[in-house]
């Protein structure tokens with residue numbers, strides 16, 4: 073079975089520590105100017121830590137992920153993974169986005185086996201590992217289906233298996249469950265936590281949903297209205313294992329929600345006031 077961590081782990085030998093030091097990111101605008109998306113942003117994620125990032129719409133959350141992924145480079149400051157500067161797309165990093173990255177013409181099994189096959193793993197081993205991950209995400213029996221024959225929640229499970237089969241030491245998630253209905257979303261959150269416990273990648277999870285952030289994470293980072301910088305970091309000292317539907321009723325959860333919302337609310341209002349002014 074190819075699912076345990078080993079020296080040959082495709083996720084690489086690093087620990088998955090992430091550090092952004094004083095990072096500023098400017099984008100070129102179509103009129104030749106510059107737009108500052110992030111300013112002096114400091115963020116650390118310890119190996120195996122689950123970090124949720126919240127902030128008003130358009131503040132720079134996805135940009136932060138693209139810097140860690142190596143899809144974009146910081147204009148100033150340093151982005152480090154395992155104490156080394158990120159230069160280009162790193163190995164050992166998995167992504168799960170809002171939109172499914174599944175290939176519609178391939179079967180579920182072929183989609184999940186794609187990563188190991190791409191790395192040159194023997195076909196027999198890749199397919200065995202894919203079957204094993206499909207079992208873990210509750211999709212045994214659907215190996216020969218095509219993505220369009222699955223529900224949104226099932227496709228999301230395929231996307232998780234597709235990413236986790238590569239045993240990433242870092243998992244970057246950008247509103248992965250936002251397109252799902254509320255019930256499926258909460259089931260998927262529980263499944264994500266159970267899967268995360270197995271291989272313990274460091275996670276950066278971007279969401280607009282504060283309840284989701286608190287239920288899942290070890291810490292919640294609140295970003296300011298753009299240009300984004302870290303406003304507050306809250307440690308989520310709720311016990312694990314957690315069931316997301318149930319943890320919401322814990323007094324400590326409610327307390328944390330109130331504290332974090334107080335911090336986030338001001339930023340949401342700033343961002344909203346800007347768009348309202350632009351619309352006039």
Ligand SMILES: Nc1ncnc2c1ncn2[C@@H]1O[C@H](COP(=O)(O)OP(=O)(O)OP(=O)(O)O)[C@@H](O)[C@H]1O
Pocket residue numbers: 099100101107109127128129130131132133134135136298
């Ligand atoms: N490649 C790019 N070129 C120019 N501007 C960009 C680029 N990528 C992002 N931006 C701008 O940077 C800002 C931050 O975008 P980003 O997608 O990181 O925000 P976000 O917090 O993830 O947004 P949302 O919550 O709406 O998903 C936005 O104003 C966006 O228009």
